[in-house]
Amino acid sequence: MARRVRAGWMAGCAALGLAPVLALAQAPKPAAPAAKTTAPDPAFEAAKAAFEALPEAERRGVQDALVWTGDLNAVVTGTFGKRTYDALSAYRTRSGGTALLDAAARAALLKAGAAARNQAGFVIKPDPGSGTVLGLPERLLPKRGPIPGGTRWQSADGRITVEAKSFPPGETSLDAVFARLTAPTPERRVTYKLQRPDFLVVTAETATGKSYIRYAAGETGLRGLTLGYDKGLAETFDRVVIAIANSFVPFPNSAPATPVVRLVPPPAAPAATGLTVAAGRVLTSAAALDGCASPRVGGRSARIATREAALILLDVAGLPDAVAPPALRREGAVSSEAVLVMSAEAGGAATAAPGALAADGRITAPLQPGAGGAPIFDGAGHLTGLVSVYPSAPRMVAGVVPPARYDAVPAERIGAFLASAGVTTTAATGGTAGATAAKLAGAIVGIACQP
The missing domain is CATH 2.40.10.120 (Thrombin, subunit H)
Incomplete structure (x- = not known):
């Protein structure tokens, strides 16, 4: 079920041309708007070859470090693309390095990423209250308490809140949750919404805050992740949002489902x-x-x-x-x-x-x-x-x-x-x-x- 939920999430995001941060596997991307053919960039191709020569764990580690240094705003997939290349280039320029992916550059990048991760006290572990697994910046979220079906973490000043929550089968549905989350209110503006048969995602803003919500459906009900934070923290906390989203697994104990062969690819976004x-x-x-x-x-x-x-x-x-x-x-x-x-x-x-x-x-x-x-x-x-x-x-x-x-x-x-x-x-x-x-x-x- 866990893999089926992730596959559904990837397919839905791919249909809209999104880089699905909450998935853990690469999915076919929709066709991009037509562009003029250009000659290959030798620097890009060299970096791609060096990246793809690394073991998968190391490739993911490089991307995760780039998330924590604030250079990569995308999913950690272990695959190389323009966002990873641009992130590596931005990190090299800022750090004063001379190479993108040699052993010394990778070691420095991984050290910088680990320092930022440790500074936030980021730890991935199960949440017994909701049955999910997620990573949390524990130094930023010292306040912890139970909520119905899950757990809530907050910063000391209340400007950041993270919740993991579950609903048993039959108590509610994705349709009901989606309708509630997207209902118009004078104080809250929905900035993005997407619903598919086995997941939904909604982002919204108020005058002072931002929120990111994902729910997934499985055999044991609904499980979700909610992040809310003050807009004034966005410049530094956005990278933590990505790290939390990358780490979230709604159904960690579900047996892998038989892969579904999609005979017809999802429709691509228009040009x-x-x-x-x-x-x-x-x-x-x-x-x-x-x-x-x-x-x-x-x-x-x-x-x-x-x-x-x-x-x-x-x-x-x-x-x-x-x-x-x-x-x-x-x-x-x-x-x-x-x-x-x-x-x-x-x-x-x-x-x-x-x-x-x-x-x-x-x-x-x-x-x-x-x-x-x-x-x-x-x-x-x-x-x-x-x-x-x-x-x-x-x-x-x-x-x-x-x-x-x-x-x-x-x-x-x-x-x-x-x-x-x-x-x-x-x-x-x-x-x-x-x-x-x-x-x-x-x-x-x-x-x-x-x-």
């Missing part, structure tokens, strides 16, 4: 998101499709009907008609204005993410792969821009992509582009972002790229 603005016409960002020679929408071939430096209008024969495009915003952005970003996700569904639009036109939001080209709506439901491009290797914390800043194509540029292409936009009318999102969900499409 970009498009907004249907007229019959057979899809608007998206040019940067999001940079290097994409053969775009496809809904399995249909698409050709570029019109383009300029920042925008593309695709012609997709046979694409179902969409509702009239939303009203364009006429005035510029204001500081920290609340907005909603609608993007296509794996499988074709549309998802909405809250964000903040700055006066410089850039947006801060917890977006996921495929969000390049996604439309941005203001509080009145007006189209205020498109996300310009999504990074091919986003920064992750505890397995999820936290809110980050993205460039956006402004509404006035969109209006001029559509007008030149003969697409008429509606006049500004009243409404809300939520109503617009519900109305336009069918107009949000994923754009795939054929090699």
Whole structure:
């Protein structure tokens, strides 16, 4: 069961393009947005060869040390990729070393990681109250006490809380827990949510705090991990969150299940998101499709009907008609204005993410792969821009992509582009972002790229 739960967690995260910190095995990653082919980096390839020549335990030890030095915000898998390379490079630059992975460099890195781990008093051990196994920074969390079905640890000042909790079979369900954790409240904003048949993960923020919650389902019920901490501690405690998440095993005593052969791979995240603005016409960002020679929408071939430096209008024969495009915003952005970003996700569904639009036109939001080209709506439901491009290797914390800043194509540029292409936009009318999102969900499409 433990391996089946981890496999399900990996598959779900892979479907959304996430690096699943709570898993202990490598899973196939979804296709990244198309990019121009570049020559191999000799330094990267040399570091990769040196890393892969190490025994697995040593590879994991190097990555774990990089987590504790604050250079790696990702899962400890023992496999080499860009995040591990960048983390090694950052550690070498900061420490003044000259090599990435020779014996002396590894010894210095492992020593630095062990020092940080020991300073926090990090110990991995079973929790009899919940039946789980997890690592805890005991020097940071001296207060310990029982809670129903588990254990709670807290810092002396109460600014950090960690809970391990279990529910017996039949007492509750993942659906019920997910509904409770994602229910909207005035004080708490959900920044990320994901539910699969055997696990869920939710992250949220309040005005002063952050939280990270994971629950897994097994034959013995539900078991979960909750971390809550003051935002002022994020710079140093985020690395501890990753270490705790890496160590958490919800069902340590379950017998391994027979591996399940997946005949159909999970759907990959789209290369970009498009907004249907007229019959057979899809608007998206040019940067999001940079290097994409053969775009496809809904399995249909698409050709570029019109383009300029920042925008593309695709012609997709046979694409179902969409509702009239939303009203364009006429005035510029204001500081920290609340907005909603609608993007296509794996499988074709549309998802909405809250964000903040700055006066410089850039947006801060917890977006996921495929969000390049996604439309941005203001509080009145007006189209205020498109996300310009999504990074091919986003920064992750505890397995999820936290809110980050993205460039956006402004509404006035969109209006001029559509007008030149003969697409008429509606006049500004009243409404809300939520109503617009519900109305336009069918107009949000994923754009795939054929090699």
